[in-house]
Amino acid sequence: MMKIAVDAFGGDFAPGAVIEGLAEALPRFPQCEFVVVGNEAKVDFYLEKYGIAGHPQLTKVPAVSVCEMSDPSTISLRAKRDSSITACAKLLKEKKVNAMVTPGHTGATVAANKVLVRTLPGIDRPALAACIPNQKPYGRYLLVDAGANVDCVPMNLVQFAVMGSVYASYLLNVKHPRVGLLSVGGEDSKGCELTKETFKILETLPKDIVNFVGNIEGDTAF
């Protein structure tokens, strides 16, 4: 049984759209339990509206405030420690859930999780991995980082390459996943300072850790 915290107050059409989606997810994922996080009265209203109030796969955890898109990323750790995002991260930290889902403020989500849940040993920063469809023969690719960080140093990107490889191997069942470095040109010499330095490090890694194939351009990913 997997338990997932759902931030009902994230995203442009929250909480209605989130709870509408939850109603669709319940029968499709019978092996999952969902913890709905947010303002109780509003959550109850929409659970009722979408006919899932009291559903056996559902529990609720209240949260008072909401991280707005205009808030700084640190808001989830400072003025809005009672936010739905922070509440989800706390559930993760306390191992009351296995994962959290939010369509809300990315920076606030990353900040709360970085401080409360922390990264794996040897990993300095979290990354978001987005699985994106592309043409055959691959059918899909993993974009890492897809927005958890805005400014990175080369070693961050190297760690993302390692994490992405592990993710693709174990969760997407890809053998020896190819790792491309997104740059402004496919040739080794192309790139900004960040990607050039990253290239030099990725080249030196054992292929069974990171199967580095060099620079790729945006269109190659698709």
Added chain:
Amino acid sequence: MMKIAVDAFGGDFAPGAVIEGLAEALPRFPQCEFVVVGNEAKVDFYLEKYGIAGHPQLTKVPAVSVCEMSDPSTISLRAKRDSSITACAKLLKEKKVNAMVTPGHTGATVAANKVLVRTLPGIDRPALAACIPNQKPYGRYLLVDAGANVDCVPMNLVQFAVMGSVYASYLLNVKHPRVGLLSVGGEDSKGCELTKETFKILETLPKDIVNFVGNIEGDTAF
């Protein structure tokens, strides 16, 4: 009469594709003269093939070498000073043409022009301006810089905003062109160090110089 240098040896399918395009351009731009730059024997072969040898709108300038995509950007100023790209930039510098066109090595083109033709006073770096179609009511937007630089400081982006505004006003006939700063989020607080610093400077500029509208996301441009 506008005179344009055409690098026949730039791009993936040069020189055939370039000269085929030139043959289409000649009747469409009767007010233009074109200077075809590159290996004379090959240029002659394709001018013959596409039926434009000896055309009154055409002249030729020979160039021995070609900047390959795998070459570093400085190649046009060092080992390949006899390249078709460098020859085009020299024609510009000597005011023998009004503009140059190349589908070739962007970095080599920028480097040759930066050193030979130079930027306007007060402008530290050249930028490429790409006019890209989008939805009404605008119909198009100008992306600046579209690839002349890989690493920038805030003042570079500010200068691009000024150059782009002038370009849009005078060449695209847009009154008070709106200038958006491409970032990871529309809110003022979103962005990397580079865009945050740039935002602070753009905010202070008089609106008749740069009509700054704040951060925009990639989808807003389209």
